[in-house]
Amino acid sequence: MAALQLLVNGVALGAAYALVALGFVLVLNATSAVNFAQGDLVMAGGLLAVAAAPLIPLPGIVLLPVVLVLMAALGLLLALAAYLPLRRRPPVSVFISTIAVGIILQNGAAILFGPEPRAAPPLFGDDTLHIAGLAVPEQSLAIVAVAGLLIGAQQWVFARTQLGRRLRATAQDPEMARACGVPVTAMILVTFAIGAACAGAAGLLLANRYFVTPTSGGDLILKAYIAVTVGGWGSVPGAVVGALLIALFEVGVSSVLSYPAALGALYLTLLAILVLRPQGLFGEAVRRRG
Amino acid sequence: MRRTLSLLIGLLAASSCLSSAARADDTLSFPVLVPLTGFLSLEGTSQRNGAVLALKQTPAGIAIASEVVDTGTSPEAAVTALERAAGRGTVGAVAASMLGTQMLAMLPLAGELKLPLVTVSGTASITEQGNPWVFRFFPGDAVTKAAHARYVVEELGKRQPAVIYQTTAYGQSGKAHLDAAFKALGVTPVFEEGVDPAAKDLLPVLTKALAAKPDVLVLHLHSAPTALLLRQAASSGVTLPIVAGSAMHQPSTAALLEPAELKGVCAETAASPISGGTPEVKAFTDAYRAAFGKEPDAFALGQYDGMTMVLEAVKAGARSPDAIRKALSAETFQGLAMTYKSDGKGNMAHSAVIVCYDGASRVPVLAKRYDDPTLAAK
Numbered sequence: 319m320a321a322l323q324l325l326v327n328g329v330a331l332g333a334a335y336a337l338v339a340l341g342f343v344l345v346l347n348a349t350s351a352v353n354f355a356q357g358d359l360v361m362a363g364g365l366l367a368v369a370a371a372p373l374i375p376l377p378g379i380v381l382l383p384v385v386l387v388l389m390a391a392l393g394l395l396l397a398l399a400a401y402l403p404l405r406r407r408p409p410v411s412v413f414i415s416t417i418a419v420g421i422i423l424q425n426g427a428a429i430l431f432g433p434e435p436r437a438a439p440p441l442f443g444d445d446t447l448h449i450a451g452l453a454v455p456e457q458s459l460a461i462v463a464v465a466g467l468l469i470g471a472q473q474w475v476f477a478r479t480q481l482g483r484r485l486r487a488t489a490q491d492p493e494m495a496r497a498c499g500v501p502v503t504a505m506i507l508v509t510f511a512i513g514a515a516c517a518g519a520a521g522l523l524l525a526n527r528y529f530v531t532p533t534s535g536g537d538l539i540l541k542a543y544i545a546v547t548v549g550g551w552g553s554v555p556g557a558v559v560g561a562l563l564i565a566l567f568e569v570g571v572s573s574v575l576s577y578p579a580a581l582g583a584l585y586l587t588l589l590a591i592l593v594l595r596p597q598g599l600f601g602e603a604v605r606r607r608g
Numbered sequence: 609m610r611r612t613l614s615l616l617i618g619l620l621a622a623s624s625c626l627s628s629a630a631r632a633d634d635t636l637s638f639p640v641l642v643p644l645t646g647f648l649s650l651e652g653t654s655q656r657n658g659a660v661l662a663l664k665q666t667p668a669g670i671a672i673a674s675e676v677v678d679t680g681t682s683p684e685a686a687v688t689a690l691e692r693a694a695g696r697g698t699v700g701a702v703a704a705s706m707l708g709t710q711m712l713a714m715l716p717l718a719g720e721l722k723l724p725l726v727t728v729s730g731t732a733s734i735t736e737q738g739n740p741w742v743f744r745f746f747p748g749d750a751v752t753k754a755a756h757a758r759y760v761v762e763e764l765g766k767r768q769p770a771v772i773y774q775t776t777a778y779g780q781s782g783k784a785h786l787d788a789a790f791k792a793l794g795v796t797p798v799f800e801e802g803v804d805p806a807a808k809d810l811l812p813v814l815t816k817a818l819a820a821k822p823d824v825l826v827l828h829l830h831s832a833p834t835a836l837l838l839r840q841a842a843s844s845g846v847t848l849p850i851v852a853g854s855a856m857h858q859p860s861t862a863a864l865l866e867p868a869e870l871k872g873v874c875a876e877t878a879a880s881p882i883s884g885g886t887p888e889v890k891a892f893t894d895a896y897r898a899a900f901g902k903e904p905d906a907f908a909l910g911q912y913d914g915m916t917m918v919l920e921a922v923k924a925g926a927r928s929p930d931a932i933r934k935a936l937s938a939e940t941f942q943g944l945a946m947t948y949k950s951d952g953k954g955n956m957a958h959s960a961v962i963v964c965y966d967g968a969s970r971v972p973v974l975a976k977r978y979d980d981p982t983l984a985a986k
Contacts, residue, residue: 323844327809328809345792428649432653433644434650435832435860437864453845454735527836527839529836533649568809571815573811573812577775577807577813580650591837
């Protein structure tokens, strides 16, 4: 019974991590740049939900669209300020500029909200359901459902719509896409907006059960990075699987070993994947011509 | 235009010189160098607020200056802040970071500059360096963890504790002192495990702890992990008594939980100003709320008491850092949280309290006071 309980918690946590990793990998694909502010965008989404809750005293599910829109706008700002002016510079310039944005977000949040941990409202309710001896928080089920819906919706947009095709074309080969008439800069802006919206959704989902502080984004970017590396650099399904794997170690393995040992095992697994399958679980092998 | 500008610059320079001269004559400076950003910002902000409130209430007739500097979390930033502060006027004493690594970095410089550092850091080693310039106005782990263990064993009558602690320096130190205190009481924990502060789900460690059949859960975690574990324990229907570390007493931790989730939870701390007490403590709490719009905690009160003792020394005639150091070393001070007296190493605080929540309110009530619990345990 305890194993089932842990499974529910692990899947809920993995679903939220998947949204973080998804936003990270979308920007990575569209720009070939690592957005180190992704973790702090998650924190910003969580605190945005905390700030909006007294203004809209309704369940978190009503706040979710508001957070998505505001975070998308923040993503646009991030692209305009930290990516577009540096897009023709070496990739390290964008690394540094997104790190700077992350620090600005952290310190801005500390000034605006103070350092106290805070909780966002639950998506539907804060009760615990007791099903066949299992105590399942409603929020855990809601996290899985909402994250699944958002990931599914995003996959549908990318696979079935003209916007999605343009976004994928931009991610695969920006020069060719531009030559074919795709407005590449606009597509990059949209990608940043979607990436930040994903981060915002993850922030709202995580901030109820796990709380949010101005510094809580720091470890999330590391998890997103690991998820994308494990899943395959640039692979969207890989990022989701990588995120679920991290949650499996954090919740499942740590219930058998200790938490520090589970983290050690996660990094050993990462190392093994890098040695045995450097392209990641879902990545395509790249070979140099002789 | 150019002439006006020159005149303005000249006037500014002259007034700056005059101000410096005046400051050098009779104004003592009390810089507040604390971590306002980074992982210790919650506690650092309380520390700053306590120091600032004490300095705002400087006794009449004493001219002081003060500035607040964020030391972040790096030792280098703290040392730089101390160097810069020492270069500005006559420094009487410094409200110094509660982050142990920053204190350890600042101590040699404080010795060189001969400046008293007044802190609420809990790191035991800062008062074990043989440095006469450090004064700690918060009970160290040796005191608080002795009280923690004694309450569990002597008051609750529990002898099978499961200890869950943080893997940080704070957590390791607390765990080591809890082990020693339980050993002194003839008790061996049935379960001990550390968790990383970044752990999002604490159900795995809680499940393992419960599997060890404890009769009490003993926590030594930071603020958010404490709230997370209590919430998961409540939703899992755990009815064991829980005695948490000092992070639980912070009003911002209790604010994360429903009062019902706090039922049966106790915590050790140096003091709990929101729980009331003397009229002076109530006056402090009201003044703190009015000044900062927040609820005070033990860190704020400890730093407030420390800076108040410094100002009392100045009022009594101590007009140099060395005179202030001597006063802090020798005098006994009746603060709001407790009576402070140096043990010869700069440890000023020797009392701890246990507070408990009744399940109806987020304000805990005082359950037990321990004055020098380590001596009593011996």
